[in-house]
Amino acid sequence: xxxxxxxxxxxxxxxxxxxxxxxxxxxxxxxxxxxxxxxxxxxxxxxxxxxxxxxxxxxxxxxxxxxxxxxxxxxxxxxxxxxxxxxxxxxxxxxxxxxxxxxxxxxxxxxxxxxxxxxxxxxxxxxxxxxxxxxxxxxxxxxxxxxxxxxxx
Numbered sequence: 001x002x003x004x005x006x007x008x009x010x011x012x013x014x015x016x017x018x019x020x021x022x023x024x025x026x027x028x029x030x031x032x033x034x035x036x037x038x039x040x041x042x043x044x045x046x047x048x049x050x051x052x053x054x055x056x057x058x059x060x061x062x063x064x065x066x067x068x069x070x071x072x073x074x075x076x077x078x079x080x081x082x083x084x085x086x087x088x089x090x091x092x093x094x095x096x097x098x099x100x101x102x103x104x105x106x107x108x109x110x111x112x113x114x115x116x117x118x119x120x121x122x123x124x125x126x127x128x129x130x131x132x133x134x135x136x137x138x139x140x141x142x143x144x145x146x147x148x149x150x151x152x153x
Contacts, residue, residue, distance in 0.1 A: 008152040009041050013051055019123030020056045021133030022063035038149055047089045057122040058094045099125050110140045
C-alpha cells in the first residue's frame with residue numbers, strides 16, 4: 001500500500017461517517033485502474049469492516065445506471081442496483097423537502113449543477129463529516145469537507 005492510499009485510508013477513518021458521490025461507484029464497478037486502489041479502500045476494506053459508515057442520495061442510481069441502459073444491458077443495471085443495496089454499512093436517502101431546500105441554497109450560492117447540489121445537501125442532511133467525489137468545484141462548499149479522489153493519485 002503506497003503512501004497516498006495510506007493517507008486516503010487515514011482520512012476516511014478519521015471521518016467515520018462519509019457520503020459517496022456516484023463517481024466512487026462508477027470507478028469501482030468499472031474497475032477504473034486509476035482509482036481502483038482508492039475505491040477498494042472504501043468498498044472492500046472500510047465499509048465491510050465497520051470502520052466507516054457511508055450514505056448517498058438515491059440520485060446515484062440515475063447516474064450509475066445510464067451506461068448499462070444505454071448499452072441495453074438491463075441485467076447489468078439490476079446487478080448494479082443489487083450490489084449497491086446489499087453493501088454493508090451503507091444507506092441511501094431520497095431527497096426530501098429539506099434536502100431540496102439545502103440543494104437550492106448550495107446551487108444559488110456556489111453555482112453548482114442541481115445533481116451535485118443534491119449530493120452535497122444529502123451528505124449535509126445526513127450528518128456526514130465528509131463527501132468523496134472527484135469534482136474540485138465542490139470545495140467551494142464549506143459546510144462539509146470535500147475529499148477529491150484525484151488528490152490521492
